Amino acid sequence: MNIKFYFYTILLVLSFTNCTAQNNNNNKSNMQKENKANPYYSNKDTNKLVIKEEEWRKVLTSEQFYIARQKGTEQPFTSKFENFKEKGTYYCAACGNALFISDTKFESGCGWPSFYQPINKSSIIYTPDTTHGMQRTEVQCGRCKAHLGHVFNDGPPPSGLRYCINGVILDFKK
Numbered sequence: 001m002n003i004k005f006y007f008y009t010i011l012l013v014l015s016f017t018n019c020t021a022q023n024n025n026n027n028k029s030n031m032q033k034e035n036k037a038n039p040y041y042s043n044k045d046t047n048k049l050v051i052k053e054e055e056w057r058k059v060l061t062s063e064q065f066y067i068a069r070q071k072g073t074e075q076p077f078t079s080k081f082e083n084f085k086e087k088g089t090y091y092c093a094a095c096g097n098a099l100f101i102s103d104t105k106f107e108s109g110c111g112w113p114s115f116y117q118p119i120n121k122s123s124i125i126y127t128p129d130t131t132h133g134m135q136r137t138e139v140q141c142g143r144c145k146a147h148l149g150h151v152f153n154d155g156p157p158p159s160g161l162r163y164c165i166n167g168v169i170l171d172f173k174k
């Protein structure tokens with residue numbers, strides 16, 4: 001029997017186990033980073049939020065920050081809400097402000113969740129947008145001014161409007 005051999009085998013197995021445990025911990029902390037605590041999120045508080053960009057960067061996921069604060073656009077046909085038909089309310093994922101109800105959602109085929117009307121007039125802010133050589137109307141959250149998407153006048157009745165919204169910045173509750 002070679003005692004040294006057994007000793008090294010045990011050492012090897014132990015170090016391997018340690019390594020796996022460490023990797024698991026790393027994965028966990030990476031996930032926590034994207035699942036950030038957001039003290040500004042509330043479905044009841046309607047007070048307007050004025051928060052510095054660096055603070056938003058701390059409380060939003062990188063995807064949410066890109067859409068909401070840098071006026072980004074998610075890839076079409078990637079949102080889980082695009083063909084989502086559950087009954088409930090859609091909130092701003094950055095601040096919790098109620099934006100749309102599922103009854104006003106429709107299948108536009110444009111690749112992004114689409115609604116024909118916001119939940120109420122003050123839930124959304126409208127701003128002219130002339131970027132990318134187009135005349136569009138940007139829609140922002142009425143509470144935190146997160147960029148949500150754009151509104152177009154080719155929607156269905158009764159409004160004739162199509163609110164084309166990035167799913168990343170939507171939060172759904174039944």
Ligand SMILES: [Zn+2]
Binds near residue numbers: 095097141146
């Ligand atoms: Zn908001």
